[in-house]
Amino acid sequence: MFDRMNLQVLANHVRAAAENMAHTLQRTAHSAFVKETEDFTVMLMNRKGETFGVPMELGATWYPGLTYGRAIAMVEDYKPGDIAFTNDPYSCYVATHAPDTHLWKPVFHEGEIVAWTGGHIHNTDMGGAVPASLSRALTEIHQEGIRFPPMKLVNEGVFDEQILRIMTTNVRKPDLNVGDIKALVGALNTGERKILAMIEKFGRDAFLDGVEALLDHAEAQARDMLRAMPDGVWEFADYADEDSVEANPCRLNVTLTIRGDEAVLDFTGSDPQLASSLNVPSGGDPRHTILLVGVYYVLYTLNPKILLNTGLTRPFTCITPEGTVLNPVFPAAVGMRSLTCARLRSVIFGAFSQVLPDRLPAAPAGNNCIVNVMTTDERTRRTVIAAVNPVVGGGGGMPHRDGANGSGADAAYLRNTPIEITETETPVEFIRYGLARDSGGAGRWRGGLATEMAFRVFAPDSRITARNRDRSFFRPWGVLGGRAAGLSDMVVNPGSPDARRLGNIDTAVLQPGDVLAIRSAGGGGRGDPREREPWRVARDVARSYVSAAAAETEYGVVLRDGEVDEAATAALRRAQVPHRGHFHFGPERDGYEAQWTREAYATLTAILAGLPIHWRFFTKTEIFRRMKGRAGAQGVAQSFAEARARFPNLPAPATTIRVAAE
Structure with missing residues (x-):
């Protein structure tokens, strides 16, 4: 022994x-x-x-x-x-x-x-x-x-x-x-x-x-950490910006139950398998490593001396109903599962953040965009296909320090490729590569800044794929008074008359001289921004991490010629209203969830679970199309009834759908 x-x-x-x-x-x-x-x-x-x-x-x-x-x-x-x-x-x-x-x-x-x-x-x-x-x-x-x-x-x-x-x-x-x-x-x-x-x-x-x-x-080691946590049940949901050309959000939901030295992560309530490639092929394995990556990050944050091996998975059980985005059936596309996995980590972080609010950070960017270029090298007339660089975002604000800038936190293993190497191996010219100002969520501890990159191509019909594009609508969330981070973006020829904003579209064809600009999301802030020392805010402004305008609006810090105006700062901070609640999601998600409430999603989940798998995504899409002017569980039930009237072959759910009062 x-x-x-x-x-x-x-x-x-x-x-x-x-x-x-x-x-x-x-x-x-x-x-x-x-x-x-x-x-x-x-x-x-x-x-x-x-x-x-x-x-x-x-x-x-x-x-x-x-x-x-x-x-x-x-x-x-x-x-x-x-x-x-x-x-x-x-x-x-x-x-x-x-x-x-x-x-x-x-x-x-x-x-x-x-x-x-x-x-x-x-x-x-x-x-x-x-x-x-x-x-x-x-x-x-x-x-x-x-x-x-x-x-x-x-x-x-x-x-x-x-x-x-x-x-x-x-x-x-x-x-x-x-x-x-x-x-x-x-x-x-x-x-x-x-x-x-x-x-x-x-x-x-x-x-x-x-x-x-x-x-x-x-x-x-994993069981020891679970025993040190309170027993209980916590729920959290997060969204990928869209599931397909229909541009409906892809929702992931987890119910975390901790009892003694064991934990169950029930992903019931997550969307049905999608008609896009965001599906995660777990096979229903209750301890599949791809479902538990977020757990590894949580455990390692709590104890950096843990051994990383399969033993960590034993105290955890994942529930992923068949035919859902986290357990699709053949032949669903799965190529972009890494985007959904980034959101899956955010969901797990959000659940554990409620369990251990004093120990865990705000949300990382969850946006590890990997850019590939297929173009012709004008010098050799040969086709080149290469990964240009990962465009990852900032880490969430930590309990005792700012989030890491541009590292991706949970995607930091994707290393930067030096520009010189990329330009040597791939016929592109970099215009910009650095950190994006005002992209980190405001907080006592600021969220890490996003990465922004722009490059020019020279050959006609240069094809770009920028996979894992996300967080252009649903922001990385802040916690404990911290604010949600800045959004991602992708633009062709920014600042020009023919500029085109691509949103989450992940393929594009560029012509000679075209410039593609990509920005990731930032990391969420942690703690009340008014508690951040004014000298830290002034230093962020001097470093171009934060603009002078954001210093006032987000942090309540007034600068005169780069120096803190103490009296004006104190007065402004007294007038600002802090955010209440554990999470700050930003106006986009708040507006979305005013229509798509928790009860609405519970009703949608019940409807879809009662249908054959091949009907579920279609039915979800038809319900979303009919939700204009409606909200909540009643709106979902009405939209489903209209869809069944339009498509008589749409099966009735296996169980009766009861709409709870909201």
Whole structure:
């Protein structure tokens, strides 16, 4: 058995092994999106495919709770040197959109599988309807590129060239895909060597027992934190700006129940699966890692010394009704699940913010826009497709400091790509790249500032995809008197007579000389802005984080020639009315929820849950079309009755819909 000290020694070895894997992948990858942006993962897994080790310095932070068990079981007769792979979201719910190619390798010791190494890379393109394969406008999985169910890619150390030929024939930049996949294979081999070295150091049985002890320890840490929280039930909802061309919001809802050392996250009340690609393919797994990412962030905020592995998921149970946006059925499109996952994290943060108001921050931007360009290089006449840069937003105001500027907080693993590298590899010219003034939510602790970026293209018919565009209507929320943050935006040729505001449209065609400007959302503020020290506000103005006008209107600080006018500031602050309530959502959401009340959504949920899955999104859309001039549960019931009159084949709900008084 491992005592506490030896278990920590093993944990350090495990983390070092995972870090070595990550460095191997980053240093040998081909695409900028993997080697610079670092959209990849690597992990060490036990014999059942449960993750027991991940890196802390490199790569995405989504996957410490991932289990490959279902994927492993779908491939037979593993031999030393074999590597299996998949990118199909519906085969085993490991890959969650087609560009994410997952690989896993058995680690043999004395003829027996003792562990697995695994990970994923986000391929620049997997074919399909649009460059980079992802757009919210896509409506079914078949449009999102070629998919491979779990199968062997490497047989006893030799690549299956037929599989590679099929892949490279169907994707736009085959060299990048193959180069990144081979880099990941190198990382898995590195992990295999490190595991065998640990077995040699600790002994086979001690290593196997230690791996299970690491999982048990993470579980115990999570349960300790839950026991320290009050028992109770909390509810929270948030919205993605739109679910499709109909421009109806996509609502996510959670009811968080904490009892002792266990928690249930019931996502009933979230929207039906969508006709766009914002669906999240969880397969109904009650502990799917993609549903629990927000929980990892909460736990790590409360205890930065927790072990990140699958053990963290054990005290939590997620409920995701089949046919909803968080548990869609085939062939729903899922390519933009990362946008919905950002909102899912916001929903979980909002629920836990009510549980522990003194410990948690305001909402981060939740807007990690990733920009891809497909254009022609005028120097070589060759087509180029590349990720330009992630445009992420600010972190929410913290309990004792401002939110991080432009880091994305919950999307900070998406690293900045230096402009010089982007301009070298992609024929674009950057016009602007920096922080957006007045974009962070006002508060005792200010929300982090948004990122803004603008670049010019030179070739005709340059195609842009800017996936995960969101927060152009529903703001990141502030807490405890703090204000909601600034909104995101995307404009073609800003400031010119032919300027076009694109909102959340995530594809565009640019012509020679066109400029695309993108701004993320900021982070929400925390605490009453009037309690922020005037010298901090003056410093923000001097740094161009806050304008002098916003200093007065948002913070009640009057500046004269850059200096604080103490008397005028005191008088102005006395006259300002503070915001009451735990959350500040901004006028857009307040206006929306005056019509779409909680009772309205409860009625809508009851109607849709009683219909066959293939009728639900259609019915939701028809109800929304008829809500003009109506509000609340009664308005939803009336709109549904009109829809049934217009479409007699629309089934009656399985249960009677009762409209509660509002």
